[in-house]
Amino acid sequence: MMVLILGCGRVGARLANVLDSEGHDVRVIDGNADSFRRLAQEFKGQTIVGQGIDDDTLRRAGIEKADVFAAVTNDDNTNIMASQMAKVLHNVPKVITRIYDPIREETYQTLGLETVCPTALGAQMIEEMLDGYEGHLPSAEK
Amino acid sequence: MYVVVAGGGKVGFYLAKTLINEGHEVLVIERDRRKSDSINEELGSVVLRGDACEASILSEAGVNRADVIVAVTGDDEDNLVICQMAKKKFNVPRTIARINNPKNEQIFRLLGIDATVSSTDLIMQQIEQELPAQALIHLRLLRDADLELVEAGVSPRSAVAGQKLQDVQLPADTLILVVIRGGKTSVATSETRLEAGDQLIALTRAQKEGELRSLLLT
Numbered sequence: 489m490m491v492l493i494l495g496c497g498r499v500g501a502r503l504a505n506v507l508d509s510e511g512h513d514v515r516v517i518d519g520n521a522d523s524f525r526r527l528a529q530e531f532k533g534q535t536i537v538g539q540g541i542d543d544d545t546l547r548r549a550g551i552e553k554a555d556v557f558a559a560v561t562n563d564d565n566t567n568i569m570a571s572q573m574a575k576v577l578h579n580v581p582k583v584i585t586r587i588y589d590p591i592r593e594e595t596y597q598t599l600g601l602e603t604v605c606p607t608a609l610g611a612q613m614i615e616e617m618l619d620g621y622e623g624h625l626p627s628a629e630k
Numbered sequence: 631m632y633v634v635v636a637g638g639g640k641v642g643f644y645l646a647k648t649l650i651n652e653g654h655e656v657l658v659i660e661r662d663r664r665k666s667d668s669i670n671e672e673l674g675s676v677v678l679r680g681d682a683c684e685a686s687i688l689s690e691a692g693v694n695r696a697d698v699i700v701a702v703t704g705d706d707e708d709n710l711v712i713c714q715m716a717k718k719k720f721n722v723p724r725t726i727a728r729i730n731n732p733k734n735e736q737i738f739r740l741l742g743i744d745a746t747v748s749s750t751d752l753i754m755q756q757i758e759q760e761l762p763a764q765a766l767i768h769l770r771l772l773r774d775a776d777l778e779l780v781e782a783g784v785s786p787r788s789a790v791a792g793q794k795l796q797d798v799q800l801p802a803d804t805l806i807l808v809v810i811r812g813g814k815t816s817v818a819t820s821e822t823r824l825e826a827g828d829q830l831i832a833l834t835r836a837q838k839e840g841e842l843r844s845l846l847l848t
Contacts, residue, residue, distance in 0.1 A: 541707050541731075541734075542731060543733055543734075544733070563707070564683070565707040565708050568707070568710070568711055572710075572737075573737055576741060589683075591684065591686070592684075595714075595718060595719050599718060
């Protein structure tokens with residue numbers, strides 16, 4: 489399948505490397521060409537320099553043929569806007585949006601975006617790890 | 631009217647100032663402390679400091695009772711999110727967004743923003759009007775109908791100069807409505823003969839604009 493990834497930070501690059509090694513057609517967009525150094529040397533996909541909220545950039549990257557669009561820049565609003573463009577304007581079948589702000593995530597989930605919130609996930613995982621752990625604090629008496 | 635202005639840059643500041651002078655209740659949301667302080671100093675305490683994209687700030691601003699929210703930060707994506715949050719989460723009846731990329735107008739409309747203002751577009755319109763009968767001037771976009779009113783001159787090089795309107799092969803969905811010649815305006819009929827130097831007002835589709843332009847200008 490053809491996967492378009494917006495944002496070549498740690499998450500974007502890692503996702504791109506994995507999907508590329510699995511044999512998918514991967515294209516990565518980032519506003520800063522330096523970010524592509526995070527991609528593995530074996531990476532066979534395309535890199536596109538440009539703004540993810542600029543429709544010209546999205547088209548240049550081939551969004552009209554994309555099966556998946558993942559917005560993982562470090563800016564929530566860029567991810568939100570680009571994802572809605574992918575979904576509403578270009579009818580990309582699967583659109584995934586990373587949103588750090590849990591409240592904004594909730595709102596856009598109800599608006600129909602498929603979202604991932606690392607903040608909520610991280611907090612939840614740490615909390616689960618602490619589950620049942622009483623610790624050695626004086627206040628943690630049974 | 632209660633108006634919430636998101637973004638306290640120059641546009642936000644002068645907008646707030648004008649609205650206050652007209653007697654409206656205004657609240658400006660601005661992240662930057664220095665900008666907030668200077669607006670407060672000039673306009674009285676009208677600034678709430680914080681990120682207008684965050685629900686807690688919008689809630690603190692009492693956006694749920696706002697008649698309008700105007701998002702005028704310098705970033706299109708922020709303006710979109712501010713308006714969508716205000717509309718979907720707080721039911722603000724009217725949302726207006728400033729956009730920098732004129733192409734975002736269509737996208738914002740599809741995504742439920744009530745109105746957009748593009749300074750790039752406004753300046754382009756001014757520039758077009760200054761150009762002597764060379765370009766197509768956009769007079770008005772009839773959004774819902776996907777039609778636009780344009781003004782264009784007939785170039786002496788054009789094949790239509792000297793032709794009767796009924797003989798002119800216009801692009802599909804295009805009508806010549808008005809002919810302005812020597813300061814006199816007349817409604818076009820099929821009998822109207824076009825002359826070089828005529829200014830025409832026409833109705834066309836955005837996609838047909840290029841065809842119309844080349845017909846009249848080359």
